Amino acid sequence: MPGPHDIHLCQPDPRKSCGACCGLYNYKDSSRESLEARLDARTTLFHDTVRDRRDLGAFAKRITSIESMEKRYEVIYCCEYLGFLDKEHRRVGCLLHPSMNRGVDMRDVSFYGRELCDGHFCPSYHYLAPWEQEAVVNTIDDWYLYGLVITDIDLVKEYFRLTAEALGEAPDPERLKSGLLKDLVYRFFSFKIAWPFRSPEANRLGKYYFDGSQYMISHIDYDSLGLERSSFDKIFLSLTSRFASRDEVIRAENIIEKSIEAFVSHYRKGDSRIGDRGVYTV
Numbered sequence: 001m002p003g004p005h006d007i008h009l010c011q012p013d014p015r016k017s018c019g020a021c022c023g024l025y026n027y028k029d030s031s032r033e034s035l036e037a038r039l040d041a042r043t044t045l046f047h048d049t050v051r052d053r054r055d056l057g058a059f060a061k062r063i064t065s066i067e068s069m070e071k072r073y074e075v076i077y078c079c080e081y082l083g084f085l086d087k088e089h090r091r092v093g094c095l096l097h098p099s100m101n102r103g104v105d106m107r108d109v110s111f112y113g114r115e116l117c118d119g120h121f122c123p124s125y126h127y128l129a130p131w132e133q134e135a136v137v138n139t140i141d142d143w144y145l146y147g148l149v150i151t152d153i154d155l156v157k158e159y160f161r162l163t164a165e166a167l168g169e170a171p172d173p174e175r176l177k178s179g180l181l182k183d184l185v186y187r188f189f190s191f192k193i194a195w196p197f198r199s200p201e202a203n204r205l206g207k208y209y210f211d212g213s214q215y216m217i218s219h220i221d222y223d224s225l226g227l228e229r230s231s232f233d234k235i236f237l238s239l240t241s242r243f244a245s246r247d248e249v250i251r252a253e254n255i256i257e258k259s260i261e262a263f264v265s266h267y268r269k270g271d272s273r274i275g276d277r278g279v280y281t282v
């Protein structure tokens with residue numbers, strides 16, 4: 001459970017938030033466009049039709065009748081009360097939360113119930129070091145990408161382990177708040193949604209793949225490609241990779257290496273700023 005000085009990973013600041021444990025990415029179609037449309041429609045319906053808890057039954061019924069509830073993994077519930085918390089659609093979150101309902105907490109009607117919803121802190125709270133948490137929060141201002149990354153402990157840990165090893169020290173999260181360093185970290189984490197070797201299978205999410213009510217851990221068969229296990233294996237799995245050839249693995253390694261090298265090189269050079277015409281200068 002976070003202490004008074006810890007980062008609240010679920011709602012860290014007004015620029016983004018996470019809704020992963022409410023089932024956000026568990027829909028069969030969890031593309032950005034699909035989730036954006038889904039959350040937009042249900043948020044509008046909530047504000048138009050829910051005055052108090054007596055309206056929630058009709059709301060839930062309507063949502064489950066108009067939305068596709070096809071899931072990746074049957075065991076994880078996709079909550080119908082997850083929506084947008086702000087009119088700019090920068091923060092996803094719970095429409096039943098007291099902050100959204102003039103102080104009235106209506107989460108007791110939900111599938112998990114008020115206590116679980118209120119008291120749940122995912123493994124990222126425990127396994128990511130405070131500086132790793134801060135580094136992610138400082139570099140990603142996009143709810144869709146933020147939720148995917150902050151819950152991917154392997155990806156975050158591997159990236160910062162490799163950069164820290166190359167630098168001889170952990171990167172200072174304060175230096176990642178703006179400019180080129182922020183942009184370079186953001187570009188690396190964006191591989192999570194735009195990665196040339198991403199498997200097209202809908203039942204894959206990072207290193208997991210789902211088979212109805214079961215989930216399994218994927219692996220990359222380097223033997224059949226005539227290769228040793230890549231030193232970026234954990235990153236590749238987090239990026240939902242599928243490789244058809246040895247050449248593809250080598251190209252993927254080059255992309256990751258270059259990304260890390262660019263960050264390390266600019267970090268070593270010192271402060272980075274965006275130049276007058278939007279061109280980065282270091």
Ligand code: SF4
Pocket residue numbers: 009010011018019020021022120121122123124147150151
């Ligand atoms: S997955 Fe973790 S960070 Fe995201 S909403 Fe749940 S508890 Fe918060």
Ligand code: SF4
Pocket residue numbers: 021022079080081082083093094095096097107110111112113117118
């Ligand atoms: S009711 Fe619980 S599971 Fe549903 S959106 Fe709110 S916090 Fe998430």
